[in-house]
Amino acid sequence: MTDPKKILVVGAGFAGAVMARELAEQGFWVDVIESREHIAGNCYDPIDKRYNLRVHHYGPHIFHTNSEAIYSYLSRFTQWLPYQHKVEALVEGVGYVPFPINRMTLNRLYHKKLKNRTDVEAFLDRVKEHHKKPDNARHMAENIYGKELVELFFSRYTKKMWALELEELPCSVFARLAVRYDDQSGYFDDSYQAMPAQGYVTLFERLLDHPQIAVHLSEHFDRAMENDYDHVFNSMAIDEYYQNEFGALAYRSIKYQMKSQSNHKQPVPTVNLTDTQPVTRFTDWSLYPSDQKNTSLTTLVTKEIPCSYTDNNNERYYPVKTVDGEPQRRYKQYENLAKMNKKCTFIGRCGQYRYLDMHQVVANSLRLAHNFIQLK
Numbered sequence: 199m200t201d202p203k204k205i206l207v208v209g210a211g212f213a214g215a216v217m218a219r220e221l222a223e224q225g226f227w228v229d230v231i232e233s234r235e236h237i238a239g240n241c242y243d244p245i246d247k248r249y250n251l252r253v254h255h256y257g258p259h260i261f262h263t264n265s266e267a268i269y270s271y272l273s274r275f276t277q278w279l280p281y282q283h284k285v286e287a288l289v290e291g292v293g294y295v296p297f298p299i300n301r302m303t304l305n306r307l308y309h310k311k312l313k314n315r316t317d318v319e320a321f322l323d324r325v326k327e328h329h330k331k332p333d334n335a336r337h338m339a340e341n342i343y344g345k346e347l348v349e350l351f352f353s354r355y356t357k358k359m360w361a362l363e364l365e366e367l368p369c370s371v372f373a374r375l376a377v378r379y380d381d382q383s384g385y386f387d388d389s390y391q392a393m394p395a396q397g398y399v400t401l402f403e404r405l406l407d408h409p410q411i412a413v414h415l416s417e418h419f420d421r422a423m424e425n426d427y428d429h430v431f432n433s434m435a436i437d438e439y440y441q442n443e444f445g446a447l448a449y450r451s452i453k454y455q456m457k458s459q460s461n462h463k464q465p466v467p468t469v470n471l472t473d474t475q476p477v478t479r480f481t482d483w484s485l486y487p488s489d490q491k492n493t494s495l496t497t498l499v500t501k502e503i504p505c506s507y508t509d510n511n512n513e514r515y516y517p518v519k520t521v522d523g524e525p526q527r528r529y530k531q532y533e534n535l536a537k538m539n540k541k542c543t544f545i546g547r548c549g550q551y552r553y554l555d556m557h558q559v560v561a562n563s564l565r566l567a568h569n570f571i572q573l574k
């Protein structure tokens with residue numbers, strides 16, 4: 199019998215952890231290296247023992263998917279707490295209103311009495327623009343909501359989130375958001391929406407708990423490591439791997455400022471700020487479902503301030519796509535180079551330079567693992 203193959207996985211986020219598990223179950227020996235001091239990647243959500251609150255260190259992560267297969271796969275490693283995510287926007291002079299915009303949002307903003315979907319559609323028909331063949335996020339948004347609502351909810355928020363004008367972003371950025379004509383106040387429409395009952399860290403501990411997986415924390419990838427393995431699955435930033443050969447790819451980052459606050463009140467777990475101040479969101483961790491009991495009147499609130507990744511310890515959170523296609527073209531050069539690299543397969547959000555939700559990253563790693571196993 200030949201020796202089982204040795205695999206290196208770079209990154210202990212969803213992309214790397216799912217890949218490691220799939221390969222280990224097929225008999226491969228897998229080393230997972232992770233440059234941070236913890237597993238779970240950006241889903242890291244330890245408990246703050248002072249207040250018994252589970253805090254997502256890299257911003258709120260809500261699991262949602264329409265895929266029964268992905269939900270069942272992850273259910274091997276976690277129980278779930280049902281959770282329908284809700285967001286409200288804080289509008290100066292008005293207060294909190296549901297977001298995405300729905301019937302109640304319009305009634306509150308304009309002191310209207312729109313009664314049903316027909317009224318909402320008629321209202322939006324009056325205010326909407328008619329850009330022919332919209333090819334950027336502003337035109338797409340204005341064709342639904344008109345200039346005033348777009349300025350209030352999307353333009354200013356986009357400027358602080360991406361440091362770009364709405365018209366510089368492709369339609370795909372806006373298309374991620376649900377459009378509502380009724381009172382539906384959920385943020386997502388997916389059939390499965392939940393939070394891991396004992397947190398993401400426990401889910402990851404179980405994913406990585408296999409006799410053929412060894413996890414090495416605080417270990418940074420070095421190209422020389424490739425010599426010791428039959429193959430590498432790598433979730434690091436692809437431009438960093440190739441030492442910026444074609445220039446650095448654009449990523450947006452976020453600084454998180456957490457504070458304990460007494461008698462803090464906000465209507466939903468996460469609030470979007472529509473003003474021109476740099477903060478985009480507030481999250482009150484006591485409002486998320488949890489297996490912990492927070493009995494204190496004090497809660498923990500995280501403020502998010504978007505920034506360039508170079509101003510935030512090179513923490514790359516969001517690949518940036520623009521209408522002029524510049525970052526996409528640059529990524530294509532890296533992708534072409536990667537196709538010729540038989541030793542390493544790039545996985546995950548930074549490896550594939552795509553904004554991917556958790557369920558999409560899991561699906562990708564499952565697919566890539568199965569393809570790899572079939573070739574062996």
Ligand SMILES: Cc1cc2nc3c(=O)[nH]c(=O)nc-3n(C[C@H](O)[C@H](O)[C@H](O)COP(=O)(O)OP(=O)(O)OC[C@H]3O[C@@H](n4cnc5c(N)ncnc54)[C@H](O)[C@@H]3O)c2cc1C
Pocket residue numbers: 208209210211212213214231232233234238239240241256257258259260261262417418419433434435452515516545546547548554555556557559
């Ligand atoms: C602010 C924010 C909010 C989000 N909210 C949601 C949400 O509500 N729902 C949802 O479905 N998705 C959400 N996402 C997306 C979700 O975070 C990703 O889908 C998921 O984390 C991607 O997994 P990954 O393994 O590709 O990346 P990561 O989770 O980033 O893991 C990659 C790991 O690789 C490590 N690494 C990088 N380079 C090296 C190196 N050179 N050597 C060793 N290790 C390295 C990193 O430290 C990191 O731990 C959100 C993302 C962000 C940024």
